[in-house]
Amino acid sequence: MKRIAVYCGASDGINPIYVEAAKHLGRWLVKNDCDLVYxxxxxxLMGTIAREVLKNGGKVYGILPKELASRGAALDTITDLKIVDNMSIRKRMMFDMSDAFIALPGGPGTLEEISEVYSWSIIGDNDRPCVLYNVNHYYDPLKAMYDQMSQQSFLTNQARQKLLFSSSLTEIGDFMQNYVPPKVRTYPQPEPKNDAM
Incomplete structure (x- = not known):
């Protein structure tokens, strides 16, 4: 893996552990020769992880919608910054550029982005791993929700196993290196009509 997309909040959160986790992940990316896409x-946390990767000699690729750039949100010291028309383009570019996807703690946007790329894996449009970096048990309620989906047969058990919740970067690294995409969902086909008279 050469480039990993990291979805995360534009806030630090209330607990300093989230900032430390973003720095830790940034150093881990550089140590494993992975560029950051964000x-x-x-x-x-977005700025934290980008600066940490740069500080440690790594490369950072950012994609930012112009409406956020116009409000001063951009970090213009990164390796490459692309300003795009809207969030849909940003998400697609991040997807196309990346070999894996990790979510640090964040808000609705973070949840939307990791959920989208994971859902694409179920229908066969994403063959790359998706991980929620479960710092400070942040994603425990979401993990329980996905388990509930599987228990109630709205998500197959084998597809559920393809979404990792973990606070261990060692476990995350192993999961990504050994990842096999879920089997693509198939649907029962109707019996062919017999038009013979």
Whole structure:
């Protein structure tokens, strides 16, 4: 893996452990020769991980919608910053550029982005791993929700196993290196009509 997309908040959160986790992940990316692909912002955990990767000699690729750039959100010291028309383009570019996807703690946007790329894996449009970096048990309620989906047969058990919740970067690294995409969902086909008279 050469480039990993990291979705995360434009806020630091209330607990300093989230900032430390973003720095730790940034150093881990550089140590494993992985470039960072992220949302291009300078604030919150987004800015923290980007600066940490740069500080340790890594490369950072950011994609930022112009409406956020116009409000001063951009971190313009990164390796490459692309300003795009809207969030849909940003998400698609991040997807196309990346070999894996990790979510640090964040808000609705972070949840939307990791959920989208994971859902694409179920229908066969994403063959790359998705991980929620479960710092300070932040994603425990979401993990329980996905388990509930599987228990109630709205998500297959084998597809559920393809979404990792973990606070261990060692476990995350192993999961990504050994990842096999879920089997693509198939649907029962109707019986062919017999038009013979």
């Amino acid at each position: 949302g291009g912002g300078q604030f919150g």
